Amino acid sequence: MRIREKDKDKGAIKVYQTSEHRITAATLALVGGFLDVYTFLCRGYVFANAQTGNIVLMAASLATLNFNMVLTYFTPIISFVVGIIICEIIRSKIKNRADIKSHWRQIIIAIEIIALAAVAFIPIGSGNFAANIIVSFVCAMQMEAFRKVQGITYVSTMCTGNLRSATAYIYTWKKTGDKKILENGLRYFKVILWFVIGAAAGALLVPLIGEKAVLVAAALLVGILLLMRKEYIS
Structure with a gap:
């Protein structure tokens, strides 16, 4: 599906993929922040999205010859890579198939929902290894499938790239006074x-409901799936 959005300055109608809508981006960022806190607090201090953090922790564990922890951090990294590959395979196989009614991104979201629902029933402790692999896989698919919000490239699962882009846009706006550039930065x-709100919600809910907290992220993705089946003017 696509969305049509009114241009405030020119009054024209711009057409975007529904996946680029600001509500989609906001919800996916919520999920991204929530899942990072979920795996960190509930699944053995591993990051679901921030693979840079996992690489640093893996290197530190390697330096101290703590090979169990090396494996703990290494497997989510590999799972993240596999998730990106699988997402690209799904996109290439389904994108131009007229016989498949669902958009390929809807299939990605459906896979995410099912996977996260399964994680909710994996016990804390003994199941952390499997849970982290699954959640990292899910986060990779989300990052690869959803790359734009209202025409600009962004990342829904981490903040570093978004912070760099926001700062660059604000700097350019200060030099040019172009309101469109300011809007993009904002x-x-x-x-x-x-993302911060999602992380804060995770920090509050994980101690209360443990492994089942991941169902909150799954529920948010159900909302995205429903949103992607609509077309409207905002």
């Missing part, structure tokens, strides 16, 4: 804010 800051 879009990045909004995505970061939603």
Whole structure:
């Protein structure tokens, strides 16, 4: 599906993929922040999205010859890579198939929902290894499938790239005074804010409901799946 959005300055209608809508981006950022806190607090201090953090921790574990922890951090990294590959395979196989009614991104979201629902029933402790692999796989698919918000490239699962882009846009706006550039910079800051809100929600809910907290992220993705089946003017 596509969305049509009114241009405030020119009054024209711009057409975007529904996957680029600001509500989609905000919800995905919520999920990204939530899942990073979920795996960190609930699944043995492993990052679901921030693979840089996992690489640093893996290197530190390697330096101290703690090979069990090396494996703990290495497997989510590999799972993340596999998730990106699988997402690209699904996209290439389904994107131009007229016989498949669902958009390929809807299939990605459906896979995410099923996978996260399964994680909710994997016990803490003995199941952390499997849970981290699954969640990292899910996060990779989300990052690869959803790359734009209202025409600009962003990342829904981490903040570093968004912070760089936001800062660059604000700097350029200060030099040029172009309001469109300012709007783009603010879009990045909004995505970061939603990521922070998702992380904060995870920090509150994980201690209360443990492994079942991941169902909150799954429920948010159900909302995205429903949103992607609509077309409207905003």
